[in-house]
Amino acid sequence: MSAKKSPPPGLYERLIPWRIRNRVTRWQQDRTCRRAFPLFQQDPDRALAAGSNLLSELVFGWGNTSFSAQTEYLERCMVEVAKSTGPILECGSGLSTLVLGTVAQRNNLKMWSFENSPEWALRVRTQLEKYGITSVKVCDTPLRSYGEYNWYDSSGESLPNDFGLVICDGPPAQTPGGRYGMYPQVKGRLRPDCKIMVDDADREQEREICARWKQENGGRFEIFGETKRFIVFDCGSQG
Ligand SMILES: C[S@@+](CC[C@H](N)C(=O)[O-])C[C@H]1O[C@@H](n2cnc3c(N)ncnc32)[C@H](O)[C@@H]1O
Numbered sequence: 001m002s003a004k005k006s007p008p009p010g011l012y013e014r015l016i017p018w019r020i021r022n023r024v025t026r027w028q029q030d031r032t033c034r035r036a037f038p039l040f041q042q043d044p045d046r047a048l049a050a051g052s053n054l055l056s057e058l059v060f061g062w063g064n065t066s067f068s069a070q071t072e073y074l075e076r077c078m079v080e081v082a083k084s085t086g087p088i089l090e091c092g093s094g095l096s097t098l099v100l101g102t103v104a105q106r107n108n109l110k111m112w113s114f115e116n117s118p119e120w121a122l123r124v125r126t127q128l129e130k131y132g133i134t135s136v137k138v139c140d141t142p143l144r145s146y147g148e149y150n151w152y153d154s155s156g157e158s159l160p161n162d163f164g165l166v167i168c169d170g171p172p173a174q175t176p177g178g179r180y181g182m183y184p185q186v187k188g189r190l191r192p193d194c195k196i197m198v199d200d201a202d203r204e205q206e207r208e209i210c211a212r213w214k215q216e217n218g219g220r221f222e223i224f225g226e227t228k229r230f231i232v233f234d235c236g237s238q239g
Helices: 011-015 018-042 044-048 054-062 071-083 095-106 118-130 182-189 204-217
Strands: 088-091 111-115 136-140 143-145 150-152 163-168 190-198 220-224 230-234
Touching: 018 044, 018 054, 018 095, 044 054, 044 071, 044 095, 054 071, 054 095, 071 095, 071 163, 071 190, 071 230, 088 095, 088 182, 095 111, 095 118, 095 136, 111 118, 118 136, 150 182, 163 182, 182 190, 182 204, 190 204, 204 220, 204 230
Parallel strands: 088 111, 088 163, 111 136, 163 190
Antiparallel strands: 143 150, 190 230, 220 230
């Protein structure tokens, strides 16, 4: 069997050293963010209009493509934040925290965001501050073992008891038990009609976790998305 060859580098790659290419990309990302984020903040609904590239620009500008939420998931989360009947819990902070924090702020909703990495939490807090987003509390919640699974340790946080929406995009995939711990650990703080937005439905693990949540607690879930799939888990519906 012959080894698969990667395509030959183009002229740009051959002539420009990767360090300079990285700097050019970083510069383009910063410029995009500086332009797109204020536009988004002026009118977040603009990002939901047919043909809008605003969310794609924010994803590019944020510059963490393999980890950050992508456009279809962000779009649906924005809609769910605007409809949420209670405060919002996010598991795994990043671009989604800025985007959804903006929508939460416009709807007078508060958001708590669990983050296991102190360095990452600092980066997200700095960006929230830069853009004047005051609706979000990024919580330093290290991961700890709960036996069968690991989950964020939120014992130092004062959390509401009526979350209407959970944005479940963490902890990182290699965490023992993945995102399973969310339901057993947070169940007592969710409204009966809470919705859970689970990213990364292309991974079998996330689909299995939702099936287990459903088996153990009821509810129903559906998979959406064309380029990168995600799950909407509705705690209040049966089926
Ligand atoms: C899937 S990411 C969360 C992404 C976030 N919702 C967003 O839209 O940007 C889950 C966790 O991975 C970690 N993480 C984020 N970027 C990373 C990177 N480039 N390398 C390693 N870990 C990263 C952070 O601790 C984050 O909470």
